Amino acid sequence: MLRQATRLCTHFPVRSCTRSYLSERKKFYQDVSISQGEGGLFEVSLDRRKLKTPGGKLFAVASEPLAIAVATEWDSQKDTLKFYTMHLTTLCNTAIDNPTQRNKEQIITAALKYLETDTVCYRVEEPQGLVELQKNEWDPVIQWIEKRYDVEIGSSSSIAGPTIPQRTRDTFSQHLASYGFWALTGLEFVITQLKSVVLPFALIDRHLTVEKAVLLSRLEEEYQIQRWGSVEWAHDYDCQELRSRTAAGTLFVHLCSEASTIKRKLLQG
Amino acid sequence: MASVGCPLRVCRGILKELRAQCGHKYQESMAYTFVMEQFRKNQVTSEKLCRAQQELLHQAATYLCLLRSTRMHLALHEEYHGKGESKPEDVAKLVGLRLPQQPGGKGWEN
Numbered sequence: 001m002l003r004q005a006t007r008l009c010t011h012f013p014v015r016s017c018t019r020s021y022l023s024e025r026k027k028f029y030q031d032v033s034i035s036q037g038e039g040g041l042f043e044v045s046l047d048r049r050k051l052k053t054p055g056g057k058l059f060a061v062a063s064e065p066l067a068i069a070v071a072t073e074w075d076s077q078k079d080t081l082k083f084y085t086m087h088l089t090t091l092c093n094t095a096i097d098n099p100t101q102r103n104k105e106q107i108i109t110a111a112l113k114y115l116e117t118d119t120v121c122y123r124v125e126e127p128q129g130l131v132e133l134q135k136n137e138w139d140p141v142i143q144w145i146e147k148r149y150d151v152e153i154g155s156s157s158s159i160a161g162p163t164i165p166q167r168t169r170d171t172f173s174q175h176l177a178s179y180g181f182w183a184l185t186g187l188e189f190v191i192t193q194l195k196s197v198v199l200p201f202a203l204i205d206r207h208l209t210v211e212k213a214v215l216l217s218r219l220e221e222e223y224q225i226q227r228w229g230s231v232e233w234a235h236d237y238d239c240q241e242l243r244s245r246t247a248a249g250t251l252f253v254h255l256c257s258e259a260s261t262i263k264r265k266l267l268q269g
Numbered sequence: 270m271a272s273v274g275c276p277l278r279v280c281r282g283i284l285k286e287l288r289a290q291c292g293h294k295y296q297e298s299m300a301y302t303f304v305m306e307q308f309r310k311n312q313v314t315s316e317k318l319c320r321a322q323q324e325l326l327h328q329a330a331t332y333l334c335l336l337r338s339t340r341m342h343l344a345l346h347e348e349y350h351g352k353g354e355s356k357p358e359d360v361a362k363l364v365g366l367r368l369p370q371q372p373g374g375k376g377w378e379n
Contacts, residue, residue, distance in 0.1 A: 076290035240342035247335035
């Protein structure tokens with residue numbers, strides 16, 4: 001896998017092993033451009049060489065803004081390529097290559113598993129300050145999603161978590177199934193990052209900003225920071241990383257679902 | 270709908286991040302052209318709630334958050350994790366401690 005990576009200049013093994021995730025390669029190109037290729041898909045070129053995915057496929061996306069954002073990620077690399085900062089590129093690669101070889105149903109099942117252990121549904125019984133904070137911050141989001149999707153979620157302080165009714169699962173499953181494969185890949189990414197199904201739904205529906213969703217996901221940690229102080233190399237580091245991943249996932253879902261709407265309209269016409 | 274601030278501030282925020290990323294030539298970048306075009310196209314003069322504009326503003330704020338947090342994460346990464354394994358003195362300093370000094374040496378040096 002690694003040998004193949006060095007052979008293909010535009011190919012990086014993001015998901016092959018941990019070391020390559022942190023490895024940095026020298027920047028080997030000057031100009032980054034995008035062009036519209038076969039089937040109206042947008043491709044990214046590095047010095048006239050077309051960008052490829054780790055799986056060796058041609059890198060092509062349906063959305064022009066997404067292609068521009070990916071090109072900007074490559075363009076902003078300085079002397080070495082820092083793949084761990086290129087979240088949109090990574091998400092596109094995952095959607096194109098589908099390294100885990102899963103279909104839509106399998107992704108939906110995997111994503112909905114997070115509903116059983118949703119961050120915002122698990123409550124503490126002490127300390128009192130945190131109990132109140134969780135109630136004040138998380139309850140409005142749960143109320144919002146229950147009203148918006150006409151479902152029942154609730155919260156619990158037991159170790160087993162709340163019992164989610166089957167109807168709630170079915171509703172979310174249907175909503176997830178209405179997304180295309182690309183958008184679903186992004187949505188599952190956000191769900192796994194925030195360890196919640198409720199927060200990403202609120203984020204995609206533009207009910208929350210990324211900063212707020214990340215804050216809600218890290219509520220207990222924020223409480224501890226307020227009490228004991230913030231440590232830059234641990235707390236801020238994690239917070240910024242989670243923010244950038246969540247923002248990338250959210251943007252990816254929005255851009256990919258927009259592109260599919262345009263396609264549908266064209267087909268109807 | 271989440272409140273994300275005024276469009277002008279978001280737009281200037283994105284441009285600031287692009288300048289930090291791409292250097293002084295940022296005005297020639299594709300992202301600059303695209304962002305400016307989007308913001309100009311979607312200006313509304315009235316105070317009426319325009320859903321499409323609100324959606325776009327949320328997207329712009331998300332992009333701003335992506336650019337800003339990626340830059341800050343990278344800065345923290347380079348500061349604390351980018352230099353390989355740290356020396357015991359540096360690790361101790363990180364948590365506000367100093368390694369003990371032994372004036373007469375530790376006994377095993379030649």
